[in-house]
Every structure is written in C-alpha cells, then in structure tokens.
Amino acid sequence: MTVKRNTWQREAVREALDSRDGFVSAQGLHQGLRDAGSHIGLATVYRTLADLANVGEADSLQSPEGESLYRACASTGHHHHLICRNCGLTVEIAATEVEVWAKKTASDHGFTDARHVVDIFGLCPACTAASA
Amino acid sequence: MTVKRNTWQREAVREALDSRDGFVSAQGLHQGLRDAGSHIGLATVYRTLADLANVGEADSLQSPEGESLYRACASTGHHHHLICRNCGLTVEIAATEVEVWAKKTASDHGFTDARHVVDIFGLCPACTAASA
DNA sequence: CCCGTAATGATAACGGTTATCAATCCGAGA
DNA sequence: TCTCGGATTGATAACCGTTATCATTACGGG
Ligand SMILES: [Mn+2]
Ligand SMILES: [Mn+2]
Ligand SMILES: [Zn+2]
Ligand SMILES: [Zn+2]
DSSP states (O other), rough: OOOOOOOHHHHHHHHHHTTTTOEEEEHHHHHHHTTTTTTOHHHHHHHHHHHHHHSSSSSSEEOOSEEEEEEESSSSSSEEEEETTTBBBBBEOOHHHHHHHHHHHHTTTOEEEEEEEEEEEEEEEHHHHHHH | OOOOOHHHHHHHHHHHHOOOOOOOHHHHHHHHHHHTTTEEEEEEEEHHHHHHHTTSEEEEEETSSOOEEEOOOOOOOOOOOEEETTOOBEEOOOHHHHHHHHHHHHTTTTTTEEEEEEEEEOOHHHHHHTOO
C-alpha cells in the first residue's frame, strides 16, 4: 500500500485552498501562504495541489492564459464552473443538459472515452459594477 | 490605416494549416514546414498563427496540457470541437443548445461579458479500433 | 524605381512548471 | 519510546512554450 504521510505542509495547502472561494494558481496560493508567515516551499505547493487534484480533493482547470488553477469545491460529483476572470469568484454549475449533449455528440461521431471541458468565464456582479 | 502585407511566409503558414485536418501547435506546424524545406522562422509562425486566429481565419484552443493549438476551420461562425486526443482528427460542432445554456447560466448569476470554453476530447473511430 | 515601414528571424528573455538531490522527518515496527 | 528506511521537502537548475528585442529584409504605395 502506498503510504500517505501527514505533513504540516500538506495540511497548510489544504487549509489555504479551503479558505479561498475562487480558483487560485499554485504561485498565488504559495504567495498567500508566505504572506501568512509560512515557510513552505513552492515546489511543495505545486506537488500538493497536483496530488489533491488527482485524489479528487481539489478541482483544477486551465485559465484562458494557460495557467493551472485549483479550487476546493463544495460539490463532490462532476460539475463545471462559472468564473469571474477578474476576481476569481466561482460558481459551481451542474448541468445535466450539457452532460447528455456531450455524451451524445461524442457517440454520434463514434468517439470513445470522451471527456469534456466546459467552463464559462465572465465578470461577476461585483466586478461588473466596479468596472462600470 | 494598418497595412497588411502579403509575404510568402504568411502564405506558407496558411497553406500548411489548410493542409492539415486536425489541430496543430505552432511548433508542430513549424517543424512540418521545415521538414518540407521551408526556412521560415519559428517566431513568424507564432506571430502568423496568432494573427490568423485574431482575424478569424483560424480557430485556436488549448490542449489539456496547456499548449495552444490552431486549425483552419471550414465553418466560419462560432462553433466548438470534438477532437481525437490521439491523432488530432477534429469534428466541428455547432450546438445552439449549449450556446443558449451558456448565455443563460451566466446571466442567471449576474455575470457579464461571458465567454465559454466547450471542447470534447476522445478517441476517434479509427484510433478506437487501433487501440482495441 | 524609391523609400518608409511592416515583417522577418536569430536569439535572449520570460513565466509557469517539473526535475534534481541532499537534507529532513514521518511513522511502522521493534 | 527509539530506530531506521524511505517518503517528503525545498533551494535551485532545468525545461518548455511563448513573447520581446532589434538589426536586417523586402512589400508596395507613390
Ligand atoms: Mn460535464
Ligand atoms: Mn459556443
Ligand atoms: Zn469578480
Ligand atoms: Zn484519432
């Protein structure tokens, strides 16, 4: 059995991620931890986030600029996101309608083992008001 | 007014892109051009692809690994893609259903200036058969 | 033709991410 | 509680895709 050790670093990343309500980059989370007085290493943050994502404890997606972002989501099952491109505020979206469409579209063309990327980026109400 | 010059490089990129039926990376296209004997520079390929994408002559998306891929699409309007993650084969998809959903989802949550990323990655029929 | 300037391309720089590897320390077993 | 093997860490170098630089080339309106 693969042993999974409990280090304060791993816990620090989990907590830091939980304390945020939007998606964050590894570097952003690392900066936040350092600002809070932690001496955690950047490589560790990268490793831990990637691991949490694999295990399913965190969701990850790529920003339009190609940066990997992470988030500790409330809902456990498969879902998508509506993200503010300015402040990162995120709304979790469950859309059966889109799930069905994606599956049907793939099979209609004979594609197998299909996965989909469905994200909506916009300006949240607050940011919209602020930029008006 | 900004003038748009016709260089053999620009034409070479256009042709190389047209000759492919799947999405390609800038480096991949550059390599193909070099292999065909062209002496075009890598920076030029990057610039031209980005430009063709802005003008609308090419579509672009990010691979799951975060690399920018380009393609000269047949349909001119807004559409999405069903892509074979193995050979790159691409099927253009027009899904009014999803367009409506995306717009409604964003406005329902007060988000403005919303854009969406909708792509399906799978194995095309040929690649599915080959890996069986 | 001429010439102003857009375009090119070799190369350096950039930004995010991963690999290295010696030092650290977690935790199963004694 | 103590030990010790190996998982984990972190400073740093390396990696890789992409963009910035800037001297040189060459498109194209006049
Ligand atoms: Mn889905
Ligand atoms: Mn769409
Ligand atoms: Zn916002
Ligand atoms: Zn295929």
